[in-house]
Amino acid sequence: MIIPPGEAFVQFSENQHEVLEIAEETSFVAINEDVFMLEDSPPPIRKEFPVTWLFTLQAVDSTGQLDTLVIAPDTITQYVTDAFCTSSVGLGFSPETTLNVFKPFYVDVILPYSIKRGESFVLKAIVFNHMRQCMKVHLSLFQSVDYVTESCTTCSYTSCLCTDPSATFTWIIIPQIIGTIDILVSGEALDTNDLCDGQKPIVPLKGKSDTVLKRLKVEPEGVRVERTRSSLLCAFESEVTSLQILEHTVEGSQNATITVIGDVMGTPLAYIGNLLKMPYGCGEQIMINFSPNIAIMNYMGLTGQLTEEITYKATEFLNNGYQRELTFKRQDSSYSAFGNSDPSGNTWLTAFVAVSFFHASKFIPIEHKHISDALDWLQALQQEDGCFQNVGKLFHNDLQGGVNNEVSLTAYVAAAFLQIADSKYNPVIQKSMHCLEKSLAPESSIYTKALSAFAYGLANNEPKRQELLEQLESVATTSGNGKYWSENPSIADDTIIWSNPHSAEVETSSYVLMAKLTNPNPSTTELASALPVVRWLTSQQNANGGFFSTQDTIVALQSLSKYGILTYTPNSSPIVTVTNTYGFSHHFLVVSTNRLLLQQKDLPDIPGEYTVSVSGSGCVNVQLILRYNIPEPRTDGTFSLSVQTTAIHCPPHPLPSFTITFTVSARAEGDTAGCKLLS
Structure with missing residues (x-):
C-alpha cells in the first residue's frame, strides 16, 4: 500500500481502533507495526492549520468495518480521536486513541492577529528538531512586494540544533498594503562538514526542508x-x-x-448577540444588560417570532441577572451600585429594578415580595407635595439619562408604579400626579414634559396627556420626514445624512413616542402621528442597532418595540x-x-x-x-497624572522609607466624570 505524503489511512472496526503515526515527507508511515514506504514527491507548502479536524459521518455496512482515506492537515501535533456508531440494536463507542503528525524538523511561524499598514513588527520563526542527532538548519524569508524587511547586520539565520532542539529567528517587517499578505518561511537542513557540538550534522533522507505559509491581516493606519x-x-x-x-x-x-431587514426592530435583532448579554458587575452594570433581554423577549413573543434558542438564552440571562441583582439589595430593600457597602440606596435605580423585575416576571419566576419591598422603600421617600426625594449615588451617569430634577425623577418613579399597577399603591400614584402638575409650566424642560406625558398616559389621564403632547408638538423639530425633540433646537439641516445621535434627544423623543402609544388600541391618526418619530429614531441607530449611550438605547428600544408590536404585519x-x-x-x-x-x-x-x-x-x-x-488625531489625553516623591528617610532601624504622592484628574464633559479606575 502506498500512502502519499500528507495523507493518513485510518481504520475503524468493531474490535480495534488503529493508531497511525505519519512522518510527512519522510521515508515511512507506521500503521501499528507495519511499515509502508512512501513515493518521492516535492515538499509541499504547509498552509492549512485548523484547530479541529475530522468531524465526519460515514455509513458502515453489516461487517462493522470502515476503511477511509483522509488527508491530514499541516499542523504538527497529536490528534486525540474516537468514534461512535448507532444502529437499530444500540450505540457503540470506540476507545480513545491518538494520531501523531510530525516531521524530522519543522518551522513554526508566529504572527500577530493583525497589524496596521506602515507599522513594523517582529516576525518570529521557531525551528524544532525531532531527531536524536544534530542538524544544522538555515531559514529563509521569501521576499514580497507586499512588505519590506528592515536590514539586520547582526542577525544570523543558520543554527545548530542539538541538545537544545529549537532555535528562534526574527525579521522586522513593515507591511505596505491593506488586506491580507502571505508570509512564506522556509527551513532547510544543510549538508555540511561544519561540526555541531563536535558532531557532523545529519540531513534526513526525506523531510530535509519545511516551508510554511501563513497569512497576516493588514489594516489601514489611522x-x-x-x-x-x-x-x-x-x-x-x-x-x-x-x-x-x-x-x-x-x-x-x-x-x-x-x-436591508424587514422589521422596525430588525437591526437590533440582527445583532441580537450584542443585546442579549449575561448581566454581571455591580448593581448598576447588571441592570444595563438585564433590561434589553426583557425588551427583546417581549417584542418577539408578541409578534410570534420568538425561537427556542433565543428563549433559552434570554431566560438564562434573566435568571442569572435576577439572582445577581438581589445580592445588591440593601437591608432596607433599596438598591445601589454596591449594596450595603453604600451609605444609601438610590431612588432612580430602585425604581428601575422594581419595574424591570415586574416585566421580567412574565418570562422567569420572580418573587413579588422583592418588587413590593422596593416600592415600599420608594413610598417612604414621597414628600408632602407628591414629589420623590432623590437619595443615593449613581455612578453610571448615562444610565439615568435625562432624569436630573425633582419632577422628572417623580415622573420616572410614578411610571414604574403605574406599570406595576398594584392597587395597594394607588394613593402614592395619585399623590405623585400633583407633583407632575409642575411639568405643565412653560419653564419646565422638554424632557420633563415628555416623561410626564408618558406617566399621564399610563395613568389614563387623557386631558393632561393631550395638553403636554400639544405643548411638545409646538416645539418639535422636523428633519426630512422625521420628527424629534431637543432642549436646544436648531434649524434642521437636511444635507446632514449620517446619524449623529445625541443621548438627550433620543431619550426625549422615545418618551414622546411612548406617550403617543400608551393607548392599547391607538387610532390610525395616532399611529400616523407616531411614524415621523419612528423614522427619526430609526435614522439615529448605529450599525449595530444601538444609539448613543445606555439609557437612551434602552428607552428607544422599548418605544420602537411598542410601535413594532402595534404595526406588525407578517405578510408584507x-x-x-x-x-x-x-x-x-x-x-x-x-x-x-x-x-x-x-x-x-x-x-x-x-x-x-x-x-x-x-x-x-x-x-x-x-x-x-x-x-x-x-489620520490619528492629536489629543490632550483623558487623564492627568503627576507624581511627587519625598526624600528618603533613614531611621535607626534598617528599613528606609519615602513617600510617593499621585495626583490624578480625569477630563470629562458635563458636570461629573462618573466612576474612573486607577490601578
Whole structure:
C-alpha cells in the first residue's frame, strides 16, 4: 500500500481502533507495526492549520468495518480521536486513541492577529528538531512586494540544533498594503562538514526542508470612522444618498455596505448577540444588560417570532441577572451600585429594578415580595407635595439619562408604579400626579414634559396627556420626514445624512413616542402621528442597532418595540432596489420567512450616488454604512497624572522609607466624570 505524503489511512472496526503515526515527507508511515514506504514527491507548502479536524459521518455496512482515506492537515501535533456508531440494536463507542503528525524538523511561524499598514513588527520563526542527532538548519524569508524587511547586520539565520532542539529567528517587517499578505518561511537542513557540538550534522533522507505559509491581516493606519444612514422606507418610497469621503481619508481604507431587514426592530435583532448579554458587575452594570433581554423577549413573543434558542438564552440571562441583582439589595430593600457597602440606596435605580423585575416576571419566576419591598422603600421617600426625594449615588451617569430634577425623577418613579399597577399603591400614584402638575409650566424642560406625558398616559389621564403632547408638538423639530425633540433646537439641516445621535434627544423623543402609544388600541391618526418619530429614531441607530449611550438605547428600544408590536404585519413582501450612476444594481426580496435575516451587499463605487427604492408592500429598515480611516488625531489625553516623591528617610532601624504622592484628574464633559479606575 502506498500512502502519499500528507495523507493518513485510518481504520475503524468493531474490535480495534488503529493508531497511525505519519512522518510527512519522510521515508515511512507506521500503521501499528507495519511499515509502508512512501513515493518521492516535492515538499509541499504547509498552509492549512485548523484547530479541529475530522468531524465526519460515514455509513458502515453489516461487517462493522470502515476503511477511509483522509488527508491530514499541516499542523504538527497529536490528534486525540474516537468514534461512535448507532444502529437499530444500540450505540457503540470506540476507545480513545491518538494520531501523531510530525516531521524530522519543522518551522513554526508566529504572527500577530493583525497589524496596521506602515507599522513594523517582529516576525518570529521557531525551528524544532525531532531527531536524536544534530542538524544544522538555515531559514529563509521569501521576499514580497507586499512588505519590506528592515536590514539586520547582526542577525544570523543558520543554527545548530542539538541538545537544545529549537532555535528562534526574527525579521522586522513593515507591511505596505491593506488586506491580507502571505508570509512564506522556509527551513532547510544543510549538508555540511561544519561540526555541531563536535558532531557532523545529519540531513534526513526525506523531510530535509519545511516551508510554511501563513497569512497576516493588514489594516489601514489611522482611526476607524463609521458613518451610518438608517432609514425606515415603505412601499413606493425612495431616497438618494451620495457617498463621499474626506480629503484626508487614509488611501484605500474606504468601504461601504447596504443592509436591508424587514422589521422596525430588525437591526437590533440582527445583532441580537450584542443585546442579549449575561448581566454581571455591580448593581448598576447588571441592570444595563438585564433590561434589553426583557425588551427583546417581549417584542418577539408578541409578534410570534420568538425561537427556542433565543428563549433559552434570554431566560438564562434573566435568571442569572435576577439572582445577581438581589445580592445588591440593601437591608432596607433599596438598591445601589454596591449594596450595603453604600451609605444609601438610590431612588432612580430602585425604581428601575422594581419595574424591570415586574416585566421580567412574565418570562422567569420572580418573587413579588422583592418588587413590593422596593416600592415600599420608594413610598417612604414621597414628600408632602407628591414629589420623590432623590437619595443615593449613581455612578453610571448615562444610565439615568435625562432624569436630573425633582419632577422628572417623580415622573420616572410614578411610571414604574403605574406599570406595576398594584392597587395597594394607588394613593402614592395619585399623590405623585400633583407633583407632575409642575411639568405643565412653560419653564419646565422638554424632557420633563415628555416623561410626564408618558406617566399621564399610563395613568389614563387623557386631558393632561393631550395638553403636554400639544405643548411638545409646538416645539418639535422636523428633519426630512422625521420628527424629534431637543432642549436646544436648531434649524434642521437636511444635507446632514449620517446619524449623529445625541443621548438627550433620543431619550426625549422615545418618551414622546411612548406617550403617543400608551393607548392599547391607538387610532390610525395616532399611529400616523407616531411614524415621523419612528423614522427619526430609526435614522439615529448605529450599525449595530444601538444609539448613543445606555439609557437612551434602552428607552428607544422599548418605544420602537411598542410601535413594532402595534404595526406588525407578517405578510408584507417589500422589494428593495439599490442602483448607482455607474450602472450598479441589486435587488433584495423580503418575505415572511426572511424578515429577520439581515441581507447585505457591498457597494462598489466610492465616491458614488446611490438610489434606494422600495416596491411591493410593507416597510423595511435600510442602512447605508460607510467606513474609512483618518489620520490619528492629536489629543490632550483623558487623564492627568503627576507624581511627587519625598526624600528618603533613614531611621535607626534598617528599613528606609519615602513617600510617593499621585495626583490624578480625569477630563470629562458635563458636570461629573462618573466612576474612573486607577490601578
